[in-house]
Amino acid sequence: MDQHARRHGARAARSHGTVEGEHGATAGPRPGSAGRASDRSGTSRLAAMAERVPATVTWPLVAALAFGLFTIFRTHTAGIKGGPALLYGVAAAVVSGVLGLLVARYQSSMLTETRALAYGALFGLSMGWVYSLGGESMLKSCIFGFVMGGIMFISALYLFRAHSAREPHGRHRPRQAQDTHRRRLPAATH
Numbered sequence: 001m002d003q004h005a006r007r008h009g010a011r012a013a014r015s016h017g018t019v020e021g022e023h024g025a026t027a028g029p030r031p032g033s034a035g036r037a038s039d040r041s042g043t044s045r046l047a048a049m050a051e052r053v054p055a056t057v058t059w060p061l062v063a064a065l066a067f068g069l070f071t072i073f074r075t076h077t078a079g080i081k082g083g084p085a086l087l088y089g090v091a092a093a094v095v096s097g098v099l100g101l102l103v104a105r106y107q108s109s110m111l112t113e114t115r116a117l118a119y120g121a122l123f124g125l126s127m128g129w130v131y132s133l134g135g136e137s138m139l140k141s142c143i144f145g146f147v148m149g150g151i152m153f154i155s156a157l158y159l160f161r162a163h164s165a166r167e168p169h170g171r172h173r174p175r176q177a178q179d180t181h182r183r184r185l186p187a188a189t190h
Contacts, residue, residue: 056107060100068093071130078134088133096126112164116157124149 072089080088103118110118128145132138 056104064093064097067096112160119156120149120153123152
């Protein structure tokens with residue numbers, strides 16, 4: 001096969017079902033023009049910024065907002081109206097948001113069990129506190145918080161173990177690595 005046939009054969013295979021760049025059409029935004037391309041397509045600046053925010057920031061903030069709204073709902077149904085209910089909700093959102101950001105920020109350096117425990121503790125404490133705002137006794141609130149924290153711990157542990165290949169550390173202390181390490185150690189000779 002000569003060079004001309006190879007070049008046109010590769011060109012035909014490459015362009016089958018796609019738009020070729022040499023004709024002026026592009027499949028996506030050009031490198032370096034991400035901001036301008038989003039403005040031309042009608043996407044707002046806020047949506048473009050949202051695409052760049054990492055999930056370790058987005059999810060804790062969304063969860064904090066939902067928790068703040070739930071706190072407002074819970075206090076409002078318990079008889080606390082207006083401003084005080086709003087203050088409880090804002091305080092709950094800020095505190096849970098900060099703690100959630102801290103857990104999400106340092107989760108990659110934690111062992112799987114420790115990370116699941118951190119999420120379980122944060123969730124259990126939050127739910128127990130909100131439960132106590134409804135006028136329940138301290139004992140009931142603590143039991144409710146422990147149960148909810150335990151459910152979150154088990155759920156998070158299952159989720160982290162099920163997706164352990166995608167974790168930053170991979171699997172912790174795999175059996176093969178320990179056996180291989182032991183075989184490589186030289187025998188002491190005297």
